[in-house]
Amino acid sequence: xxxxxxxxxxxxxxxxxxxxxxxxxxxxxxxxxxxxxxxxxxxxxxxxxxxxxxxxxxxxxxxxxxxxxxxxxxxxxxxxxxxxxxxxxxxxxxxxxxxxxxxxxxxxxxxxxxxxxxxxxxxxxxxxxxxxxxxxxxxxxxxxxxxxxxxxxxxxxxxxxxxxxxxxxxxxxxxxxxxxxxxxxxxxxxxxxxxxxxxxxxxxxxxxxxxxxxxxxxxxxxxxxxxxxxxxxxxxxxxxxxxxxxxxxxxxxxxxxxxxxxxxxxx
Numbered sequence: 321x322x323x324x325x326x327x328x329x330x331x332x333x334x335x336x337x338x339x340x341x342x343x344x345x346x347x348x349x350x351x352x353x354x355x356x357x358x359x360x361x362x363x364x365x366x367x368x369x370x371x372x373x374x375x376x377x378x379x380x381x382x383x384x385x386x387x388x389x390x391x392x393x394x395x396x397x398x399x400x401x402x403x404x405x406x407x408x409x410x411x412x413x414x415x416x417x418x419x420x421x422x423x424x425x426x427x428x429x430x431x432x433x434x435x436x437x438x439x440x441x442x443x444x445x446x447x448x449x450x451x452x453x454x455x456x457x458x459x460x461x462x463x464x465x466x467x468x469x470x471x472x473x474x475x476x477x478x479x480x481x482x483x484x485x486x487x488x489x490x491x492x493x494x495x496x497x498x499x500x501x502x503x504x505x506x507x508x509x510x511x512x513x514x515x516x517x518x519x520x521x522x523x524x525x526x527x528x529x530x531x532x533x534x535x536x537x538x539x540x541x542x543x544x545x546x547x548x549x550x551x552x553x554x555x556x557x558x559x560x561x562x563x564x565x566x567x568x569x570x571x572x573x574x575x576x577x578x579x580x581x582x583x584x585x586x587x
Contacts, residue, residue, distance in 0.1 A: 406512040418445025419454070421507055421517035421543060422479065422536045422567040423552065427500040429531030429560050434484050437498050439517070441480040441507060442567045444539045449474045451491060453510050456482070458496065459503035466491040481565040489565060501528045517543045526551050533562030539569050 408416035420442055428436025439456075443449060451472055457463045466482060468491040474480045481490040498505075501521035506513050517536075521528035524546030533552040541548035552562040 405514060405516060415447065416514070417443060417447045417449035417474075417509060418539075419443055419449060419474070419507060419509065420515045420536060420539060420569070421505055422569050423533050423562065423564070424498065424505065424517055424519065425533040425560075425562050425564070426498040426503065426519070427528065427530050430557050433497060434495075437496060438481060438483045438490075438564050439496075439498075439505065440564065440567055441474065441482065442536075442569050443474045443476050443478050443480075444569060446476050448476060449509065451480065455508040455511075456493060456496075457506035457508060457513075459499050459505065460497070463508070464493045464496065466493055468492075479565055479567045515543055518545075519549065520546070525549060531560040533560075533564075535563075536569060 422442040423440040425438045454466045483490045484496045505517040507515040534549045535552045554563045556562040
């Protein structure tokens with residue numbers, strides 16, 4: 321039998337053990353794990369499941385996010401970042417042509433894509449442009465040149481039809497696969513981006529419709545914005561709607577502008 325003093329010592333040891341266990345639990349430390357290493361706080365960008373709400377991003381942090389492309393499911397549903405149109409320098413404004421992508425057919429109905437897709441480039445200024453100096457940057461990112469041997473110049477108030485199959489009245493470029501629902505075309509003159517056509521198939525752009533081309537609303541409209549485009553209304557091939565080679569953008573030249581265009585042809 322244990323003496324009263326031994327029983328008292330045993331109770332003291334038990335009580336101390338219980339107190340130590342409670343202290344470990346309160347501090348969140350494993351009693352059997354030994355000394356814990358000091359862990360530096362992870363940077364905010366590396367945090368995954370933080371108990372605190374994230375701080376509002378600063379303007380500096382938002383800047384790179386704004387330039388990233390938005391992507392939906394499917395390769396054809398890519399919405400690339402906005403492209404910046406290069407304005408003509410003040411000293412060169414009278415020597416830069418004014419060209420816009422006036423119409424785009426991305427999803428023909430009667431023909432397959434290779435035969436039925438097209439786009440228009442309208443010269444809405446007073447200077448003729450050499451077609452060999454033009455290039456298209458396709459939605460895939462590939463840059464292709466244009467060629468129309470029968471008429472190497474795009475005259476003022478004229479339209480250049482761009483297709484993939486040879487035609488005497490059109491410029492030919494291969495390949496030219498245009499995404500049906502979302503894509504972007506960049507028009508370059510001597511390497512500079514002078515116009516952009518962007519479409520998404522959802523508001524505020526016109527909804528995607530098979531066999532219906534998209535038309536630019538006006539010469540001054542921004543091709544990167546949805547309200548700048550509308551569905552074509554003119555019948556084409558019986559069931560489609562579009563006006564390939566016959567832009568609806570108005571263009572009126574003065575006598576001075578016509579003379580300037582004539583001088584440009586002799587450059």
